[in-house]
Amino acid sequence: xxxxxxxxxxxxxxxxxxxxxxxxxxxxxxxxxxxxxxxxxxxxxxxxxxxxxxxxxxxxxxxxxxxxxxxxxxxxxxxxxxxxxxxxxxxxxxxxxxxxxxxxxxxxxxxxxxxxxxxxxxxxxxxxxxxxxxxxxxxxxxxxxxxxxxxxxxxxxxxxxxxxxxxxxxxxxxxxxxxxxxxxxxxxxxxxxxxxxxxxxxxxxxxxxxxxxxxxxxxxxxxxxxxxxxxxxxxxxxxxxxxxxxxxxxxxxxxxxxxx
Amino acid sequence: xxxxxxxxxxxxxxxxxxxxxxxxxxxxxxxxxxxxxxxxxxxxxxxxxxxxxxxxxxxxxxxxxxxxxxxxxxxxxxxxxxxxxxxxxxxxxxxxxxxxxxxxxxxxxxxxxxxxxxxxxxxxxxxxxxxxxxxxxxxxxxxxxxxxxxxxxxxxxxxxxxxxxxxxxxxxxxxxxxxxxxxxxxxxxxxxxxxxxxxxxxxxxxxxxxxxxxxxxxxxxxxxxxxxxxxxxxxxxxxxxxxxxxxxxxxxxxxxxxxx
Numbered sequence: 001x002x003x004x005x006x007x008x009x010x011x012x013x014x015x016x017x018x019x020x021x022x023x024x025x026x027x028x029x030x031x032x033x034x035x036x037x038x039x040x041x042x043x044x045x046x047x048x049x050x051x052x053x054x055x056x057x058x059x060x061x062x063x064x065x066x067x068x069x070x071x072x073x074x075x076x077x078x079x080x081x082x083x084x085x086x087x088x089x090x091x092x093x094x095x096x097x098x099x100x101x102x103x104x105x106x107x108x109x110x111x112x113x114x115x116x117x118x119x120x121x122x123x124x125x126x127x128x129x130x131x132x133x134x135x136x137x138x139x140x141x142x143x144x145x146x147x148x149x150x151x152x153x154x155x156x157x158x159x160x161x162x163x164x165x166x167x168x169x170x171x172x173x174x175x176x177x178x179x180x181x182x183x184x185x186x187x188x189x190x191x192x193x194x195x196x197x198x199x200x201x202x203x204x205x206x207x208x209x210x211x212x213x214x215x216x217x218x219x220x221x222x223x224x225x226x227x228x229x230x231x232x233x234x235x236x237x238x239x240x241x242x243x244x245x246x247x248x249x250x251x252x253x254x255x256x257x258x259x260x
Numbered sequence: 261x262x263x264x265x266x267x268x269x270x271x272x273x274x275x276x277x278x279x280x281x282x283x284x285x286x287x288x289x290x291x292x293x294x295x296x297x298x299x300x301x302x303x304x305x306x307x308x309x310x311x312x313x314x315x316x317x318x319x320x321x322x323x324x325x326x327x328x329x330x331x332x333x334x335x336x337x338x339x340x341x342x343x344x345x346x347x348x349x350x351x352x353x354x355x356x357x358x359x360x361x362x363x364x365x366x367x368x369x370x371x372x373x374x375x376x377x378x379x380x381x382x383x384x385x386x387x388x389x390x391x392x393x394x395x396x397x398x399x400x401x402x403x404x405x406x407x408x409x410x411x412x413x414x415x416x417x418x419x420x421x422x423x424x425x426x427x428x429x430x431x432x433x434x435x436x437x438x439x440x441x442x443x444x445x446x447x448x449x450x451x452x453x454x455x456x457x458x459x460x461x462x463x464x465x466x467x468x469x470x471x472x473x474x475x476x477x478x479x480x481x482x483x484x485x486x487x488x489x490x491x492x493x494x495x496x497x498x499x500x501x502x503x504x505x506x507x508x509x510x511x512x513x514x515x516x517x518x519x520x
Contacts (some may be wrong), residue, residue: 027302042287172453
């Protein structure tokens with residue numbers, strides 16, 4: 001992956017923007033050379049980690065805290081292709097006592113916006129409990145502090161999703177990350193793979209909204225439920241629920257259009 | 261990933277060497293921040309693809325041919341860590357009428373050799389049949405042509421491996437690559453994941469030898485058989501066989517030592 005990194009610093013209360021040029025390697029793509037959603041999200045999180053590393057004087061980990069991702073809200077105008085060089089831009093939009101909102105934008109070489117992601121982060125302490133965000137770990141991003149907790153759109157999950165026959169996945173050794181829980185990217189694969197191969201091969205993702213409710217751990221067996229709804233001609237919404245022994249771990253919906 | 265690419269050209273019959281500096285992103289690692297073997301192999305193949313792209317006047321694909329990987333022979337002195345910047349070096353060692361032998365070496369910043377891989381490539385035509393390697397697609401690498409087919413070490417598979425209870429894996433949508441068959445990296449995950457989580461957490465890979473015998477395709481169910489052999493104190497060999505409906509698709513053995 002090629003890099004041209006750049007940190008723009010404004011000394012007004014504008015969030016610092018971090019940019020990175022990334023050539024997407026072939027192994028992050030599907031059979032049609034479209035970047036896999038799970039891998040795209042990994043690329044974005046890697047770039048936000050770099051900004052954090054560059055900007056911050058005080059690291060959350062030094063305080064015994066860890067950032068976790070609670071939600072993603074995605075708009076996909078065009079999924080990047082493998083071997084394409086894209087620009088990933090990220091900045092912290094705002095934070096409140098419990099949540100930090102980070103924006104990601106992916107542009108092509110002609111500066112066309114391909115993907116927009118709003119992500120919601122929060123901090124957990126050593127007992128893995130949600131904890132108040134200390135000013136020291138976020139002030140480096142130069143994002144405004146807000147009193148009010150932002151209202152984010154929520155996935156719409158039909159009640160009868162419980163009655164569908166789920167695809168089953170066993171948590172694999174390589175799904176576990178340095179937090180000793182399943183990496184967020186695995187959920188995308190479990191959810192999308194539960195759709196038919198034929199559907200995935202003929203449709204493009206245009207949007208998504210995913211909420212990570214509870215952690216999935218080593219050794220657990222995952223049930224991936226899906227309901228596919230035909231909205232209008234060639235447009236679909238897929239509704240998803242990830243459960244472990246009847247406990248909901250993650251919900252999402254994704255919007256699709258037929259590939260041309 | 262940071263890049264400092266460099267092509268050294270000798271005008272003697274020395275193979276051209278291609279080097280790339282790569283910072284390993286966090287999402288290619290396991291819970292202990294060791295690079296996943298499947299992801300390491302993807303990184304190497306990406307780098308060899310770049311050399312091919314830089315050097316060759318005649319591309320195999322223009323002739324209706326595709327490179328496939330038949331075998332890897334690995335020595336792992338130390339598995340790179342995530343966030344580590346390594347140098348990946350690759351060159352074509354030699355070729356004969358059916359096989360091309362490519363070497364990969366991974367070095368750390370102090371120029372210590374971490375990983376060595378010998379890989380065996382061959383070409384398939386549009387009917388997916390092995391085909392004679394045309395001079396035009398390999399001469400760009402400047403590797404010597406040999407008459408004799410090299411004798412490579414073979415994994416040692418115990419006969420009673422058939423009687424073990426396999427772990428089962430369903431081919432997932434995202435396992436399929438642009439060749440419309442399962443990407444080689446998926447086999448590593450199926451094979452290694454079939455070992456116990458406890459074993460993988462406490463042991464380090466030191467070597468491996470894997471032969472890809474037949475393709476695995478969309479929709480197939482994979483049985484991953486493993487026999488773990490204790491060689492001497494704290495040293496193990498794991499023997500692996502991947503089958504689909506009783507047909508052997510892939511065999512391998514891996515050597516392990518206890519983590520300190």
